[in-house]
Amino acid sequence: MTQFDYIxxxxxxxxxxxxxxxxxxxxxxxxxxxxLYGKIKYSRYAHARIKxxxxxxxxxxxxxxxxxxxxxxxxxxxxFIKDNVALKRDKVRQFRDEVAAVAAIxxxxxxxxxxxxxxxxxxxxxxxxxxxxLQEGAPLVHETDARGRPKVDNRVPVPWKFVAGDVEKAxxxxxxxxxxxxxxxxxQQSCMGTAGCVAEFDLQGNLIIHxxxxxxxxxxxxxxxxxxxxxxxGKNSRVIVPALGGSFGTGLDxxxxxxxxxxxxxxxxxxxxxxxxREEEFAYLSPRQPTRTQIIQGCSREGKLTFxxxxxxxxxxxxxxxxxxxxxxxxxxxxxxxxxxxxxYETTIVYTNNTYCQAMRGYGNPQAAWALESNxxxxxxxxxxxxxxxxxxxxxxxxxxTPMGLNITSCGHEECLRTVAEKLDWKTKRGQQxxxxxxVGMASLFHVGGSGRVYRSDGTGIIMKLDDFGHVxxxxxxxxxGQGFHSALAVATAEALGVTPDRVMVVSGDTATxxxxxxxxxxxxxxxxxxxxxxxxxKARKRVFELAAEHFMPRVHFRMKLRKKKxxxxxxxxxxxxRYCDPSEFDLKKNIVFFHEEPENPFLxxxxxxxxxxxxxxxxxxxxxxxxxxxxxxxMIDMKTCRGNMSAAxxxxxxxxxxxxxxxxxxxxxLRFAAAHDVGQVINQQTIKGQIYGGIVQGLGYALCxxxxxxxxxNLNPNFLxxxxxxxxxxxxxxxxxxxxxxxxxxxxxxxxxxxxGLVPTAPAIANxxxxxxxxxxxxxxxxxxxxxxxxxxxKKAA
Amino acid sequence: xxxxxxxxxxxxxxxxxxxxxxVLLEVxxxxxxxxxxxxxxxxxxxxxxxxxxxxxxxxxxxxxxxEIAGKSVTTIEGLVGxxxxxxxxxxxxxxxxxxxxxxxxxxxxxxxxxxLDEIPHPNEAEIRRAISGNLCRCTGYLQIVxxxxxxxEEGAA
Numbered sequence: 001m002t003q004f005d006y007i008x009x010x011x012x013x014x015x016x017x018x019x020x021x022x023x024x025x026x027x028x029x030x031x032x033x034x035x036l037y038g039k040i041k042y043s044r045y046a047h048a049r050i051k052x053x054x055x056x057x058x059x060x061x062x063x064x065x066x067x068x069x070x071x072x073x074x075x076x077x078x079x080f081i082k083d084n085v086a087l088k089r090d091k092v093r094q095f096r097d098e099v100a101a102v103a104a105i106x107x108x109x110x111x112x113x114x115x116x117x118x119x120x121x122x123x124x125x126x127x128x129x130x131x132x133x134l135q136e137g138a139p140l141v142h143e144t145d146a147r148g149r150p151k152v153d154n155r156v157p158v159p160w161k162f163v164a165g166d167v168e169k170a171x172x173x174x175x176x177x178x179x180x181x182x183x184x185x186x187x188q189q190s191c192m193g194t195a196g197c198v199a200e201f202d203l204q205g206n207l208i209i210h211x212x213x214x215x216x217x218x219x220x221x222x223x224x225x226x227x228x229x230x231x232x233x234g235k236n237s238r239v240i241v242p243a244l245g246g247s248f249g250t251g252l253d254x255x256x257x258x259x260x261x262x263x264x265x266x267x268x269x270x271x272x273x274x275x276x277x278r279e280e281e282f283a284y285l286s287p288r289q290p291t292r293t294q295i296i297q298g299c300s301r302e303g304k305l306t307f308x309x310x311x312x313x314x315x316x317x318x319x320x321x322x323x324x325x326x327x328x329x330x331x332x333x334x335x336x337x338x339x340x341x342x343x344x345y346e347t348t349i350v351y352t353n354n355t356y357c358q359a360m361r362g363y364g365n366p367q368a369a370w371a372l373e374s375n376x377x378x379x380x381x382x383x384x385x386x387x388x389x390x391x392x393x394x395x396x397x398x399x400x401x402t403p404m405g406l407n408i409t410s411c412g413h414e415e416c417l418r419t420v421a422e423k424l425d426w427k428t429k430r431g432q433q434x435x436x437x438x439x440v441g442m443a444s445l446f447h448v449g450g451s452g453r454v455y456r457s458d459g460t461g462i463i464m465k466l467d468d469f470g471h472v473x474x475x476x477x478x479x480x481x482g483q484g485f486h487s488a489l490a491v492a493t494a495e496a497l498g499v500t501p502d503r504v505m506v507v508s509g510d511t512a513t514x515x516x517x518x519x520x521x522x523x524x525x526x527x528x529x530x531x532x533x534x535x536x537x538x539k540a541r542k543r544v545f546e547l548a549a550e551h552f553m554p555r556v557h558f559r560m561k562l563r564k565k566k567x568x569x570x571x572x573x574x575x576x577x578x579r580y581c582d583p584s585e586f587d588l589k590k591n592i593v594f595f596h597e598e599p600e601n602p603f604l605x606x607x608x609x610x611x612x613x614x615x616x617x618x619x620x621x622x623x624x625x626x627x628x629x630x631x632x633x634x635x636m637i638d639m640k641t642c643r644g645n646m647s648a649a650x651x652x653x654x655x656x657x658x659x660x661x662x663x664x665x666x667x668x669x670x671l672r673f674a675a676a677h678d679v680g681q682v683i684n685q686q687t688i689k690g691q692i693y694g695g696i697v698q699g700l701g702y703a704l705c706x707x708x709x710x711x712x713x714x715n716l717n718p719n720f721l722x723x724x725x726x727x728x729x730x731x732x733x734x735x736x737x738x739x740x741x742x743x744x745x746x747x748x749x750x751x752x753x754x755x756x757x758g759l760v761p762t763a764p765a766i767a768n769x770x771x772x773x774x775x776x777x778x779x780x781x782x783x784x785x786x787x788x789x790x791x792x793x794x795x796k797k798a799a
Numbered sequence: 800x801x802x803x804x805x806x807x808x809x810x811x812x813x814x815x816x817x818x819x820x821x822v823l824l825e826v827x828x829x830x831x832x833x834x835x836x837x838x839x840x841x842x843x844x845x846x847x848x849x850x851x852x853x854x855x856x857x858x859x860x861x862x863x864x865x866e867i868a869g870k871s872v873t874t875i876e877g878l879v880g881x882x883x884x885x886x887x888x889x890x891x892x893x894x895x896x897x898x899x900x901x902x903x904x905x906x907x908x909x910x911x912x913x914x915l916d917e918i919p920h921p922n923e924a925e926i927r928r929a930i931s932g933n934l935c936r937c938t939g940y941l942q943i944v945x946x947x948x949x950x951x952e953e954g955a956a
Contacts, residue, residue, distance in 0.1 A: 012893050019901025020889040020908065022835020022875035029834035190936050192839050192847055192902040245837075245902030246936050278840035482900025482937045686896035690938055694899065697939030720844035720934060728927040728940040735941060 005590070006495045007749045010685040013487040014506070015243075015480065024243040027196040027212050032271035035198065036065055038264050039110035040257060040274070041100040041117050042284060043092035046353040046713035047126035047139065050090055050099065050119065057116040058102060063109035066267045067117065069100045073263050076226045078254065081158070082146040084319035084356075086226075086259035092121070093141050093318035094353050095714050096284050098256045103264040103272050126353035127154070128712050130292070130315040133350045141318055141351035156316045156349040160327035162335060162642040164403035165342030170307035174298030178379035182295065182371040183780045186708035187288035188281075189360050190725050193245010195285055196275030199261040207237040207265075211258055214251035214479050215519035216241055218455070220511045222254040226262060241509030247481035248698075249359035250285055252521055253321050257284075282718030287708050288360035289323035290315055293371040297340075303385045305394045307342035310334055310371065314349045316356060323357030324349050326364030328454065331642055333368050336402035336650075337446035338376075338394035343403055353713045359521065361695070365447055365760045366702060370781060373443035373764035377771065386430060387768065388421050391444060396652055398742075405643040406650060410742035410752070412678035413652035417444060419738045420656035423674035429658065430772060437663055438671070439772025442656035443761035449680065449752030450649025450744070451524035451632050459631035460528035461515025464493070464536040466544075466624040468616060470591055470609030472499060474536075475507045477517030478529045483755050484687030485525040491684055492530035492748055496537035498588035499608065515627065523753025526683060527649070528630055530748030535628035543624045544611060545583035548593050551614040552586070553577050555606060573603055632746065648746045651753060653677035655696070655761045659769040663792060666785030668704060668770060674736045680744040680752035688754055692737050695758015701726045703763035705782050804868040809833075809877030817864040824848045824859035826867075827874060835875035835905045839934070846933035849906030850874050856913045858932070875905035878912065888912055891950035892943070899937035907933045911947045920951050 018024045055067040070089035078084045088097045100117045104110035127133045127141065133154040142151050171177065197211035207227060213219045216239040223237035244251070257274045264272040276284065292313040299305050316324055327347045334345045380390035398411040420442055421427070429440045451458050463475040474493045480486045486506040494501040508514055517529070557577035564570050587596050594605045615622050637644035658671040675696055682688050705724045709716040717723045743750035763781055771777045776791045805814040808831065815830045827833045827850065836859055839847030843858040850859045851873040878886035885893065888908050898904050907930055914921055914929035921929070926947045927940070935943065 010896075012896070013898065015901070016893040016898040017885060017889075019898050019904050020875075020885060020892045021879050021883075022833075022905045024901050025834070026837075026902065028838065029828075191900070192845065192934065192936050193837070193900065194839075244900060246900040248936070277838075278842065278845075482902075484899065686942070687899075690896050690899055690942055693939035693941045694937045695939075698936070719842055720840050721842070725934060725936060727932075727934055728930045728944065729924075731940050732924070732927060735939070 004495055004749065006491045006501055008682045008685065011487065011491060011501055013484055013687060014490055015486055026193050026243045026245050027198065027210060028193065028275055030198055030210055030242050032198060032200060035271040035273055036103040036105060036264070036268055037107040037110045038101055038103045038261050038272045038274040039107065039114045040098050040260060041114045043095055043097040043099055044119065045092060045121055045123050046095055047124040048092050048121040049124065050088065050092060051122055052120040053100060054118040055100060058113040061109060061113045061116060063105045064102060064113045065105065065270070066103045066264055067100065067113065068263055068267060074230050076229045076259050077146065078222070078259065079320050081320045083142060086256050086263070094355060096355055098260060101260045101264060103268050126713060128352055128354055130313050130350040130352055133352045141353060154351040156320055156324055156351055158320065158324045158349055160347040160642065162331050162343060162345040162404065164335060167307045167309050167342045167344040170342040171298060171309070174306050175301040176379060176383040177296060177298040178375055178382050179296045180371070180375045180378055181779060182293045182374060184291045184367045184370055185781055186290050186355070186357070186710065187360060187702060187706050188708050188723060189248040189250045191246030191248060191250060194276045194278060194281040195250060195255065196273065197258050197261050198271055198273045199265040200271035201265055205232050205235040207235065207262060208240065209237065209258065209262065210240045210242055212244055212247065212251055213239065213241055214247050214481060214521055216479065216509065216511050217477060217516050218519055219254050223262065226259055230266060239511045241479055244479070244481040248361045249363065251481065252359040252519065253286065279718045282723065283715040286321055286356055286358035289326045289357040289364065289367065291367040295371045295375045297375055297379045299379055299383055303383050303390050303393050305338055305340045308334065308340050309344045312347045314347055315354055316349045316351050317354045318351065319356045321356050321358040326367065328637065330364040330368035331404060332406065332448065332646070333365060333372055333446045335404035336406050337372060337444070338396060341403065354710060355715065361698065362756045362760050365445065365756070366699070366763065369443060369445055369760050370763050373761060374767050374777065374779065377768045388417065388426050388430070388442060391417050396446065405645055406647070407645045408650050409746065410649060410680060410744040411652060412740040412742040413444065415740050416652055416654040416676035416678055419676035419740065420654045420674040423736050424656045424658055424672060426656070434773065434775065437661045437773050438658065439769045440656060440658045441765050441768025441770070441772055442654055443764035443768060444652060444654040445757050445760040447651050447757050447760060448522050448647035449527070449651030450647045450746055451528050451634065452522035452647050453634045453636045454522070455518055456636065457518055457631060458634060459629055460517045460532050461627065461629045462529060462532035462536045463515055463625065463627045464533065464540050466540060466612055468609060468613050470499065470503060470607060470612065472497060472504050473507050474504060474533055475514050476529050477514040478508055478525050479520040480508060481520065483525065483691060484684065485520060485529070487687050488526035488683045489529050489533055493533045493537060495749065496534040497540055499591050503591060515629065523755035525755065526751060527747060527753050528632065530751065532628045532630035534748055535630060536626045539626035539628065540624055541588055542583070543626065544588055544593065544608060545586040547611050547615040548586045549581045549583045551611055552581055552593065552606060553579060555610060555614055556604060649680065649744045649752045651678050651757055653757050653761065655765045657765050657769045659766065659773055661770060661773045661788060663774065666788035668766065668783060668788070670733045672734055676738040676740055677754065677757055678742050678752070679739045679754050680747045681741050681750035682739050683749065683751050688739060689737060691754050692758045693735060695756070696735060696762055697726050697731055699759030699762025700766070702759060702781060703766040703783055705784065707782050802865060804865060806867045806869060807871040809874060819865060821864040822860055823850070823862040823864055823867055826864045827859065833874050833876055837902055837905065839902065846906045846910065847903055849909045849933060851909050851913055854913060854916060856910045873909065875908060878908065887953060888915065888950045891946040895946040895949055896942040897938060897946035903933055903935040907935065907943060911950070915951055923948070
């Protein structure tokens with residue numbers, strides 16, 4: 001077992017002091033001289049034709065500098081199948097549609113101007129349910145696709161289908177089968193810091209945009225396409241990322257308001273700021289993809305899983321974004337959570353006039369886990385096997401290839417399951433407390449832990465720059481959104497290079513100066529950046545030792561002579577100061593360069609900065625700047641077969657809860673919670689716990705109370721009063737977490753991703769515990785008191 | 800209608816001319832450039848805008864600017880001591896992993912300060928109640944509660 005100096009310790013994050021002092025600059029705090037404030041006018045209807053837009057009154061309001069619509073600006077197509085535009089023309093398809101925007105000298109005037117814009121609509125019948133949208137005669141949300149070809153129905157042409165083995169045969173032969181229907185609602189990421197941007201142009205037509213994003217380089221690509229559409233082909237975008245007040249996936253797409261800010265900035269020649277207020281954040285940003293799932297699973301008499309058949313219906317909303325790609329991630333647990341040889345998975349994705357969805361932490365995995373892990377308990381019950389034993393029997397194992405072609409290397413699934421069962425006294429408690437309406441339940445997860453190739457490049461670059469003071473700038477294209485990515489990178493750099501962590505400064509968030517990174521998503525930040533940093537650090541060490549070979553002994557001699565001058569009694573040791581030194585003789589640890597063979601010799605130790613300065617301040621001097629571009633050995637999945645080793649490592653984990661159901665109020669009280677996550681190697685104890693605790697509490701909100709409600713496409717609860725996220729008193733029970741270290745061969749120091757898994761199995765763990773407590777299964781999230789009371793009443797009536 | 804309001808801000812006597820409809824949050828951020836106080840919801844639900852008025856935590860997004868006249872306001876910036884030294888509660892948040900994205904942090908720390916000024920050694924339920932109006936989406940609250948507990952232990956009132 002390797003002893004690390006810094007990996008695995010508890011180091012306070014370097015960005016925490018500024019944040020605790022109120023000094024971090026979020027987009028809300030960012031100002032530019034002469035900045036204007038932008039405000040967007042949204043559609044009044046869920047589905048309507050735009051007959052006319054009259055902006056004259058708004059234009060005349062003093063303080064207004066520009067009013068734009070889809071009719072006086074170049075059309076900018078957005079979204080990965082380009083079925084959306086930044087400003088709408090002809091038709092609106094959802095309440096979120098942007099029909100006009102204003103830039104004014106202050107936010108109040110901008111808001112007033114928006115109200116003065118008059119839009120004449122012809123309302124159209126809308127469709128708000130994906131099943132209804134599939135019926136013949138349903139209103140067409142899009143009459144044509146992005147290329148102008150006529151559409152005959154509301155299906156979105158993003159088909160996902162995965163087939164392995166022979167599910168029909170396995171169904172015939174299965175000893176036990178369990179069938180279920182499950183659904184998950186829209187969920188809002190609910191970042192405490194809302195979204196926004198400040199866009200401006202330089203005098204050469206290049207765009208500089210400060211924006212809340214997790215994908216600065218992909219955003220640069222999107223914005224450059226916008227510049228082309230604006231007649232600025234060949235000009236470049238510079239994307240700069242401020243401090244982020246959370247992100248949880250909201251920053252994985254580029255948004256209408258960004259393009260609108262860009263258009264306003266171009267029209268006015270001034271910086272334009274658009275920041276969403278909380279109501280806009282709820283109603284006009286893209287939430288988590290809702291799902292309706294039909295699932296059948298079967299097993300042998302002994303309890304070995306033999307097949308899984310899953311059909312999902314996805315409400316795509318009015319335009320296509322990452323919600324429609326969540327099946328590509330759902331496919332991972334569907335094909336590979338536990339060992340199942342026969343799998344069938346198919347999705348139907350349908351346009352409606354509802355809001356459209358994009359990424360949220362877990363990216364489909366929480367939705368899939370809800371169905372998979374709830375239904376697994378149903379199957380275990382049908383087979384007469386304890387669901388914990390059932391999971392152990394089928395758990396994932398190291399060095400295995402799954403039906404999807406996922407190459408599992410390190411795997412701690414069994415240990416995670418055993419850990420949570422032990423923490424919750426599973427064997428004593430399961431099935432034993434129904435008289436008290438108490439129960440225990442568990443669920444596990446399977447997710448990417450070594451990045452995920454969803455784009456052609458899965459790469460991350462690092463530049464490492466050493467200065468004359470022995471300080472290191474680690475320059476990364478990745479994004480710190482609160483998850484502790486900077487901290488992990490600083491610790492990994494210190495460990496790999498041989499300097500103390502206080503010497504490391506992480507610089508990020510500027511496409512002009514930072515090396516390319518595909519984006520901070522898929523729990524990949526630490527995995528990829530730290531791997532790149534290790535490579536860059538090794539190159540830097542090599543350079544340091546080459547310089548040491550030249551400068552070490554002469555510098556040591558110089559110091560001896562200097563010391564002799566100050567202390568005449570000092571005896572200069574008899575060393576061969578002229579001898580040839582080979583770079584391989586040296587080592588660097590805790591800022592000190594020394595010889596391998598004599599690590600303790602006080603005369604043969606120089607600080608790294610002395611070596612660096614010797615090499616720099618001379619004729620034909622040199623400085624050390626190294627770089628590395630790490631692109632993991634994973635694959636894009638083949639779109640036809642949905643197979644491919646998407647990640648360079650996979651993670652598993654298990655969570656379990658003991659609950660008590662109040663049968664009079666329907667409230668689920670959590671008594672104890674345990675989680676065990678296969679993390680490969682802990683990099684920083686503090687930040688890893690923070691990620692897991694935070695994920696669990698988000699998962700509990702998903703399980704018990706969060707729901708973005710809509711009626712005919714309109715968001716009904718765009719505020720924290722009616723959209724409840726958990727507060728401190730709600731988390732008043734012990735949460736025990738265990739980091740299982742499986743030392744992944746590809747991970748930096750053995751580490752794997754940990755940003756997302758915390759909230760993946762939480763909801764089914766709660767549902768399974770509720771079932772143990774009261775014998776009732778809630779299949780539609782969230783598990784509200786009303787649903788429990790309704791189910792209890794129905795059972796009583798039936799009895 | 801505009802009026803000059805005089806009040807005490809982070810230990811200094813200050814004044815500003817404000818319109819009737821303005822709220823304290825906006826006055827602090829715009830007129831005094833104290834951007835540590837955040838707008839999280841503008842509706843008094845999330846606590847990101849928490850400041851102390853005469854030692855009592857308030858949602859500054861709902862607090863009419865006119866009402867601040869003659870009172871004493873403490874923002875997160877006011878907790879930082881001379882030489883950029885963090886207040887013990889701020890230091891405890893840093894030490895114990897209570898800060899992730901940091902957006903809720905200023906409001907959270909001020910609510911904690913008000914608690915410890917009143918109850919120097921609170922139990923866990925009292926800590927949770929004191930920060931019940933401060934929503935956090937990142938941390939799950941555990942390390943925040945621990946930080947406040949440790950700050951109390953070290954006599955941070």
